[in-house]
Amino acid sequence: MKVAIQGEAGSFSHEAARRMVPGCDIVSCARSVEVFDRVQRGSVAAAVIPIENSLAGSVTEHFDLLLARQVFIEREFLLRIVHNLIAPPGVRRADLRRAYSHPVALEQCRDFFVRNPKIQPTPFYDTAGSVKHVIESGLRDAAGIAGAQAAKVYKGHILAAGIEDDKRNFTRFFLVRKTRRILPGANKTSIAFSVKNIAGALFKALAVFALRDISLTKIESRPLRGRPWEYVFYADFLRGDDQPARNALRHLGEVADLVKVLGIYPAA
Amino acid sequence: MKVAIQGEAGSFSHEAARRMVPGCDIVSCARSVEVFDRVQRGSVAAAVIPIENSLAGSVTEHFDLLLARQVFIEREFLLRIVHNLIAPPGVRRADLRRAYSHPVALEQCRDFFVRNPKIQPTPFYDTAGSVKHVIESGLRDAAGIAGAQAAKVYKGHILAAGIEDDKRNFTRFFLVRKTRRILPGANKTSIAFSVKNIAGALFKALAVFALRDISLTKIESRPLRGRPWEYVFYADFLRGDDQPARNALRHLGEVADLVKVLGIYPAA
Numbered sequence: 009m010k011v012a013i014q015g016e017a018g019s020f021s022h023e024a025a026r027r028m029v030p031g032c033d034i035v036s037c038a039r040s041v042e043v044f045d046r047v048q049r050g051s052v053a054a055a056v057i058p059i060e061n062s063l064a065g066s067v068t069e070h071f072d073l074l075l076a077r078q079v080f081i082e083r084e085f086l087l088r089i090v091h092n093l094i095a096p097p098g099v100r101r102a103d104l105r106r107a108y109s110h111p112v113a114l115e116q117c118r119d120f121f122v123r124n125p126k127i128q129p130t131p132f133y134d135t136a137g138s139v140k141h142v143i144e145s146g147l148r149d150a151a152g153i154a155g156a157q158a159a160k161v162y163k164g165h166i167l168a169a170g171i172e173d174d175k176r177n178f179t180r181f182f183l184v185r186k187t188r189r190i191l192p193g194a195n196k197t198s199i200a201f202s203v204k205n206i207a208g209a210l211f212k213a214l215a216v217f218a219l220r221d222i223s224l225t226k227i228e229s230r231p232l233r234g235r236p237w238e239y240v241f242y243a244d245f246l247r248g249d250d251q252p253a254r255n256a257l258r259h260l261g262e263v264a265d266l267v268k269v270l271g272i273y274p275a276a
Numbered sequence: 277m278k279v280a281i282q283g284e285a286g287s288f289s290h291e292a293a294r295r296m297v298p299g300c301d302i303v304s305c306a307r308s309v310e311v312f313d314r315v316q317r318g319s320v321a322a323a324v325i326p327i328e329n330s331l332a333g334s335v336t337e338h339f340d341l342l343l344a345r346q347v348f349i350e351r352e353f354l355l356r357i358v359h360n361l362i363a364p365p366g367v368r369r370a371d372l373r374r375a376y377s378h379p380v381a382l383e384q385c386r387d388f389f390v391r392n393p394k395i396q397p398t399p400f401y402d403t404a405g406s407v408k409h410v411i412e413s414g415l416r417d418a419a420g421i422a423g424a425q426a427a428k429v430y431k432g433h434i435l436a437a438g439i440e441d442d443k444r445n446f447t448r449f450f451l452v453r454k455t456r457r458i459l460p461g462a463n464k465t466s467i468a469f470s471v472k473n474i475a476g477a478l479f480k481a482l483a484v485f486a487l488r489d490i491s492l493t494k495i496e497s498r499p500l501r502g503r504p505w506e507y508v509f510y511a512d513f514l515r516g517d518d519q520p521a522r523n524a525l526r527h528l529g530e531v532a533d534l535v536k537v538l539g540i541y542p543a544a
Contacts, residue, residue, distance in 0.1 A: 039383070062499050065336035111401055115307070131401035133379055210495065211479070211486035218479035226507070227478065228496050231330050239494065 018136035018158030024181040025056035081271020083183040094164040095151040108138035109153035196275040216259040286404035286426030292449040293324035349539020351451040362432040363419040376406035377421035462516040464543040484527040
């Protein structure tokens with residue numbers, strides 16, 4: 009089964025895809041729009057995309073693509089983010105003067121750099137890409153910081169594992185397909201909606217859930233692309249495809265300009 | 277007046293700071309926490325920070341720092357984001373084979389790369405930093421993509437101006453100070469609040485505004501740092517420091533665990 013991810017092989021998306029679809033073939037895409045294009049064209053069976061990190065927040069581009077494209081969330085998965093110091097074979101820890109990684113990953117490993125002042129944190133545009141870079145460039149004084157999958161893919165050595173400061177660092181991933189499929193046990197729904205005027209209208213929109221004792225687990229406003237400071241709302245609630253949820257969504261249709269069900273799936 | 281910004285000189289934050297505080301001295305900080313540290317210590321008079329982009333969404337780290345630190349928003353400002361192709365002096369457009377910039381900026385200039393297939397978009401960790409890099413490295417076949425301020429700071433030549441696809445690209449900036457000051461004409465308030473259980477509780481929290489006809493212009497949930505999947509809400513509403521706003525905030529205090537006023541300021 010072919011699964012598209014955004015970014016280099018060896019990334020956290022790669023790790024999540026392997027865990028969600030064991031034995032899948034990874035199709036690595038440079039940009040997120042390509043990932044969604046491939047799902048819609050059917051050149052891959054599914055995509056695995058990060059949607060939210062417990063420290064860094066939402067991957068807003070992916071919310072926007074879920075709204076814009078005809079795709080459907082089938083599953084969610086929580087991946088513990090473990091950062092590792094990965095060097096070319098033969099390079100020792102004492103040799104290191106620089107560690108490349110994405111600025112967010114460097115920021116999440118601050119204590120490591122305080123304890124290792126000889127190693128300079130060096131921003132790079134991607135975590136797995138930083139490992140690829142140090143290994144393909146044959147650097148002898150540099151390492152990359154990335155998930156363990158990057159060491160496997162680029163044949164690097166893990167010189168230090170789990171160097172992130174905060175162990176409560178999780179990323180939530182979605183498995184996305186072209187066709188709508190609701191798995192048994194689906195008890196969570198992701199929706200997007202927009203309302204004319206945010207004042208009383210958002211209050212009315214939330215009433216459709218509150219009046220039916222349906223728990224929202226997330227709500228986020230996002231600017232509408234190309235319409236500065238107009239917003240669409242992304243929300244998750246804890247119900248599957250049952251009668252109260254259908255009633256709430258019908259009611260939401262009365263007060264909202266746009267309602268789209270992005271997926272109904274088992275809560276991770 | 278000293279104003280701290282995150283990132284290299286020549287960045288969009290630098291442009292915004294110059295527009296908000298003409299003649300200010302820029303203090304460039306590598307990390308956002310340093311920016312807030314300096315404001316709290318008093319080693320700068322203020323900071324100018326990006327908070328939200330109309331295409332890319334919120335700068336979530338800055339919302340979290342506004343909540344965590346004892347600082348106060350005094351003003352907001354909307355900067356039109358204009359991307360420019362900036363090369364070392366003497367380099368001609370026909371010489372270019374690569375253009376470095378932050379992946380978000382490269383993505384916002386897609387049409388330019390379609391029209392100029394000989395120029396390869398190359399990810400770099402920072403927009404202004406990419407201009408600094410091509411000029412300091414003396415590259416003869418590369419440019420950076422950044423705001424016009426970067427050309428001024430690093431003495432680069434703008435070979436093409438306004439190469440972004442979507443002209444409706446704005447970033448909202450805050451001027452942040454250590455002490456609370458409410459300017460004349462302040463008619464907008466930013467708050468953070470958290471509620472015990474998101475279900476009915478968020479609905480009750482929004483009721484305090486809806487019942488008083490107070491317009492919310494933004495609401496966003498953010499995970500609480502280190503407490504996976506617990507949320508704090510950031511909201512803006514269109515009132516200054518008047519009686520209805522005070523009543524609403526007192527009422528919000530009855531239904532929310534935490535309420536913090538982040539700032540009261542004139543709407544941009």
